[in-house]
Amino acid sequence: EVQLVESGGGLVQPGGSLRLSCAASGFTFSSYAMHWVRQAPGKGLEYVSAISSNGGSTYYANSVKGRFTISRDNSKNTLYLQMGSLRAEDMAVYYCARQSGTWIQEYYFDYWGQGTLVTVSS
């Protein structure tokens, strides 16, 4: 059974940093691109970042570019999101998601974690 379990969320002050983790199991983690998607309280889904299966390619939404860094450790089956210079507008539930496949027609997300809440407040 595919499982994605996020952790690392919590309360952080504006300007602070936080690292989120997503532990994967039930599939060959190193074969799949992975993503982070966030959802501010009461709002819709917002795409954040992507990383290729081997970590060699990364993509970011303009809203987080230069402040967030996505990475992965395939030996630990874990995805990360290092968040810096946090702002009030970064407060959200952060989900990790698995990309279905490697062809562009497969770039949708077939499994999602339950999310971890990041609160940015002084």
Next chain:
Amino acid sequence: EIVMTQSPATLSVSPGERATLSCRASQSVSSNLAWYQQKPGQAPRLLIYGASTRATGIPARFSGSGSGTEFTLTISSLQSEDFAVYYCQQYNNWPPTWTFGQGTKVEIK
């Protein structure tokens, strides 16, 4: 940047009735369009990919159609468990970008 626009924002439907949700892309995304369902306090769940293919385990009452810039999600006969928020997502660009619509809430009439 491709913008995805969903309509209506809220749809009030009685159980057993048909629901039709729309999603429009600001430029063609071919058939690279997915639909997700999200219930309160839960993660999104994949319903439809490739504009019209149901994901594993999704009931046949859910169907998707469209290509290019206009897409539709139809729920043929709403069940109580279908009241939720539905998001469309495009995944067509190169270099890759992924964009969600703002969501349509399907509520009980």
